[in-house]
Amino acid sequence: MEPEFTRRRKFLNYLLGTSTGATLVAIFYPVIKFVIPPQVIEATQNSVVAGKLNEFAVNSGKIIKFGNKPVILIRTPTGDLKALSAVCTHLDCIVQYQPEAKGIWCACHNGRYNLNGQNISGPPPRPLEEYTVNVRGDDVIISKA
């Protein structure tokens, strides 16, 4: 049995320690929560009108806003329309269409994709996500695959 004052001191130290700890937690918890950005819910978009068919020249590509995501709409050398995510799967840069190579190229790290979005050379680890393209009248409509 320890002397009474030692036990009392231990008890007081315990109270002091836990309340200091609790105070620190109460201070830092909101701080840490504060620096984590809140999830912003965006209106999910399922389709977007990219423009009129005659605006898209054969063997060219254009970046289209699909909600807050860039999509690359390509009019292939044969005149077909292709829509792919324009976000390079490597490190998030935005890709471009190269008419002379008839393919997709990312300037950041020299990644290449073919017209089906397959990663064919350079660092990209995955193919580009594909979107559906429909022509209604002469409107070109891109929608989620």
Place this chain on the structure above:
Amino acid sequence: MNSQAQTTLTRTERLTQWLDERLGLAAIAKLAHKKEVPIHRHSIWYYFGGMTAFLIGVQAATGILLLLYYRPSAESAFESVQFIMTDVQFGWLIRSIHSWSANLLIATLFIHMFSVYFLKAYRAPRELTWVTGALLLFIMLGFGFSGYLLPWNKLAYFATKVGTDIAGVVPVVGHFLLRFLRGGDDVTGATLTRFYGFHIAVLPALTLALFGLHGLLVQKHGMSVPPSLEGKPLKTMKFVPNFLLRDLIGWILAVGVLAALAAFFPWELGEKADPFASAPAGIRPEWYFLFMFQTLKLIPAKIWIFDGEVIGIMAFSLGGLLLLLVPFLDRPSPQGKSKPAFTIIGILVVLFIVVMTVYGYLD
């Protein structure tokens, strides 16, 4: 003090005395005059720490001036820098000096670090001086990375996309880190606001604390002498005023160099960032990140079952950790023999950085 003594003193002497009684000026002066710098064939390297410190001062001064006009938002950042460059009196000078000095600072910092490394100035009891220095290096790279985005131009936008995406590749904490840095899932105005906060508040505060400690430790331990000259009788020079005056000459020259660079090569602004435009051809990061960028370019997409990217990033992170721990890895052997291994590793690292940087520019 009696009135008799009062009258024999001049006004200045009395003021000095009054201050000394309160601040202990004499003790500070004694301390300053005690500091000596050894003079030998490697003494040139003693200038680069002070030079880096001076350039940090230039960054603080020009940075505060830029704050008067800069507007940190996606809508107005680019235009406000354009305004500084075209309308504000000497705006081009202040901004160009800020950009050039940032680059020179990183250069002198690298010279300072490698000279300390090769002259083994991190030997006991100076391990913590090295550690605080290495942390300061990481902070300075953070300054470079966060400041680069602030003009909100195309190059900066993609550099930030790539840089933060690299942070996202880190196992376990990657996703959290990416959202913490970007202030959301994408690089937006929220990222700009955040980077601005890092650049002008968080990093300066950390710099002040670490630099204070770094400087204090340098004063405490005095100047280090390379192992090859240890124990030999060396000439010394008083730091105050002799060496300090030589430092000053270097600083004046640096001001001249910065002014000349700013006048002949004012810093470009480029085109405004557009989240719906392709990355421009020929995009590359600032020169001091180029060797890492180039290495990542060369790593194949897949190494066995791992993403090449992850391997590369983990390797660089490990490199950073090893850099921090140099004084604890390079323990003197019990026989007191010198170990050439660390010098060889250092030379290889320098070669790697130089070769990759040059290759990055030729690519």
